[in-house]
Amino acid sequence: MIKFQDIAKEYNDLMVLSNINLEIKEGEFLFLVGPSGAGKTTLIKLLIREELPTAGEIYYDSWEVSKLPHQQLPQLRREIGVVFQDFKLLPQKTALENVRFVLDVIGKNPEEQEELAPEILKLVNLERQKDHFPHQLSGGEKQRLAIARALAAEPKVLIADEPTGMIDPASAWNLINLLNKINELGATVIMATHNAAIVDTLKRRVVELNEGRIVRDQKEGGYAAS
Amino acid sequence: MPLPKNFKTALEYIRRHKWLTVTSVLVMTLTFFLTSIFVVAAFGSNKILKELEARPQITAYFKDDATEQEILAVKDKLEATGLTSSVTYVSKEEALTIFMGLSQENPALLEGISSNVLPASLEVKAKNLSDLPRLAETLEQEPLLEDLQFYRDVVEKFRKLMDTARLVGFSLVAILSLISVLIVLATIGMTIATRGEEIETMRLVGASDWQIRGPFLLQGALLGVASAIISTTLLYLLLPILIPYISGALASIGLPEVSPVFLIGLLVGEAAFGALIGSVGSWVAVRKYLRV
Numbered sequence: 001m002i003k004f005q006d007i008a009k010e011y012n013d014l015m016v017l018s019n020i021n022l023e024i025k026e027g028e029f030l031f032l033v034g035p036s037g038a039g040k041t042t043l044i045k046l047l048i049r050e051e052l053p054t055a056g057e058i059y060y061d062s063w064e065v066s067k068l069p070h071q072q073l074p075q076l077r078r079e080i081g082v083v084f085q086d087f088k089l090l091p092q093k094t095a096l097e098n099v100r101f102v103l104d105v106i107g108k109n110p111e112e113q114e115e116l117a118p119e120i121l122k123l124v125n126l127e128r129q130k131d132h133f134p135h136q137l138s139g140g141e142k143q144r145l146a147i148a149r150a151l152a153a154e155p156k157v158l159i160a161d162e163p164t165g166m167i168d169p170a171s172a173w174n175l176i177n178l179l180n181k182i183n184e185l186g187a188t189v190i191m192a193t194h195n196a197a198i199v200d201t202l203k204r205r206v207v208e209l210n211e212g213r214i215v216r217d218q219k220e221g222g223y224a225a226s
Numbered sequence: 227m228p229l230p231k232n233f234k235t236a237l238e239y240i241r242r243h244k245w246l247t248v249t250s251v252l253v254m255t256l257t258f259f260l261t262s263i264f265v266v267a268a269f270g271s272n273k274i275l276k277e278l279e280a281r282p283q284i285t286a287y288f289k290d291d292a293t294e295q296e297i298l299a300v301k302d303k304l305e306a307t308g309l310t311s312s313v314t315y316v317s318k319e320e321a322l323t324i325f326m327g328l329s330q331e332n333p334a335l336l337e338g339i340s341s342n343v344l345p346a347s348l349e350v351k352a353k354n355l356s357d358l359p360r361l362a363e364t365l366e367q368e369p370l371l372e373d374l375q376f377y378r379d380v381v382e383k384f385r386k387l388m389d390t391a392r393l394v395g396f397s398l399v400a401i402l403s404l405i406s407v408l409i410v411l412a413t414i415g416m417t418i419a420t421r422g423e424e425i426e427t428m429r430l431v432g433a434s435d436w437q438i439r440g441p442f443l444l445q446g447a448l449l450g451v452a453s454a455i456i457s458t459t460l461l462y463l464l465l466p467i468l469i470p471y472i473s474g475a476l477a478s479i480g481l482p483e484v485s486p487v488f489l490i491g492l493l494v495g496e497a498a499f500g501a502l503i504g505s506v507g508s509w510v511a512v513r514k515y516l517r518v
Binding site: 048050070071073074075076077078081082084088089090091092101102104105106110149153 | 231238242421423424427428429430431432433434435437518
């Protein structure tokens with residue numbers, strides 16, 4: 001479903017990714033681990049074409065992502081939901097409106113939006129904060145809102161970039177259960193994380209990046225190489 | 227994306243950038259208002275010019291003892307030159323009727339006036355204004371001539387004045403339009419620049435260009451249309467005050483009426499122009515952030 005082929009990415013002469021070959025099958029649950037600056041976020045940015053690779057090809061289904069015409073990008077991004085590390089919430093919209101925006105983008109009519117948005121917020125336990133603007137939310141609440149928004153589009157692939165970074169352990173486990181459930185429902189889940197406990201408990205495929213290279217790709221791996 | 231939703235979002239953008247909105251609407255309104263005044267004045271002056279040109283260009287007054295036959299002979303002589311477009315004989319009695327008509331509001335002037343006081347005259351129009359001097363020469367040779375009024379100078383002076391006014395007006399409107407276009411672009415650019423990251427985010431969560439662009443275009447267009455409406459309303463309210471004032475200065479020349487159709491035409495034209503500037507400005511400003 002997703003295939004990175006000989007990918008390299010350079011920023012101002014700095015090699016942040018090189019020689020990346022990675023294939024992810026439909027319905028997989030994959031952890032992306034590695035120290036900060038290893039290239040996890042860049043890899044995600046390449047997949048939704050927030051950035052273009054310096055070399056190599058990326059495939060999503062039959063699409064070659066880096067050659068996708070501009071008008072087709074919305075379609076790609078509706079199928080790949082991302083919980084961004086910096087959240088990227090819409091600052092001028094309330095929590096509810098942030099979710100509704102995505103519902104609107106994917107073509108839900110106002111009545112459906114009215115019905116679905118509160119349900120999605122409930123899923124991440126944010127229904128009480130529905131009328132708050134992002135700047136009125138705590139770090140953890142923002143993170144949950146970012147997750148809610150990514151879920152709203154019912155993406156085929158859900159990518160979460162450090163989604164447990166700012167939430168307490170209990171909420172983190174709730175989130176993992178949620179991601180697990182989504183995965184069981186058929187979505188492919190990719191989660192970049194530093195949370196060793198979660199990775200070690202779930203025993204899923206682990207891809208470890210270091211200095212822009214894949215140094216480990218293990219089927220039922222732990223956070224650290226075993 | 228349905229229009230009402232775009233509309234709602236556009237209004238929200240306007241509400242959240244109140245002062246920038248007020249600034250650009252003010253500047254556009256001022257531009258439209260001055261443009262309107264200029265257009266009205268240009269149309270008016272054209273009509274005045276036509277009216278002036280339609281007036282007798284030479285009026286020849288004859289001595290009291292000139293008989294109608296003698297004057298008509300002069301008329302024939304003038305017509306024989308082939309240079310005139312019309313020569314009208316105005317008898318003493320007709321002159322009195324005209325005078326009485328003009329002086330209705332001043333009955334005191336009419337007391338003791340008889341047809342003998344006023345001279346008979348010939349009102350001469352030339353086919354070409356440049357032939358007027360020759361016609362005047364012909365008339366001046368007539369021994370019965372009392373006085374000659376030559377309108378060419380008046381017409382020419384008015385035409386020159388109008389030409390200058392038009393040039394000044396046009397330059398003023400051009401400069402103002404340019405300034406207002408720039409200010410509107412800057413305003414829209416600023417509202418959009420503060421949301422650049424937001425626009426990029428919208429793209430990253432899968433919004434299409436049009437889903438993002440729509441409300442911004444509508445916002446720009448709304449500002450343009452609002453300015454045109456305010457400006458035309460102002461003009462509509464001020465014209466009844468301005469016109470008598472100008473008419474007074476121009477004495478007997480009737481200033482043309484500004485018809486509602488004309489005002490509506492002006493409104494539609496300005497609204498279209500405003501909407502165009504607004505939406506083009508938005509288009510350009512948003513484009514930068516849609517590259518993601």
